[in-house]
Amino acid sequence: MEEDLRRLVEASRDSNADDEHDPEGQTIAYERSQLMALTDGLRTRLAELDAAGERVAAGTYGRCEVCGEPIPVERLEARPTARTCVTHAR
Ligand SMILES: [Zn+2]
Structure with a gap:
């Protein structure tokens, strides 16, 4: 899951090289920032779940x-x- 997101982010970064001549540039930049926010959110959720799992183990x-x-x-x-x-x- 995270691997897929990383690849998407990298792909959009590549196609973003000449932003200024690319009318799609803004949209791609926006989508990339959305993806980054999503990835951050998922990472936070995973960390919370990890911590919950540790508390289960610790009783x-x-x-x-x-x-x-x-x-x-x-x-x-x-x-x-x-x-x-x-x-x-x-
Ligand atoms: Zn309390």
Whole structure:
């Protein structure tokens, strides 16, 4: 998945070489920035999921990192990577 995105980003970078003469240049630049934002978002999500997995392994998953109280199931269903209870959510 990330590999595909990287290739797309690189392909668009190549075709972007002469932006100023290319009427499509703006669109490609825009699409590239959209892709970059998407990739960043995915990377963040992956990191959150990794961290959640570590908490499952450590037996601390589903507990607030601030007060140690169990995080309500409804909150975990809505946001499985939540690290805190509603009270301590940033
Ligand atoms: Zn809490």
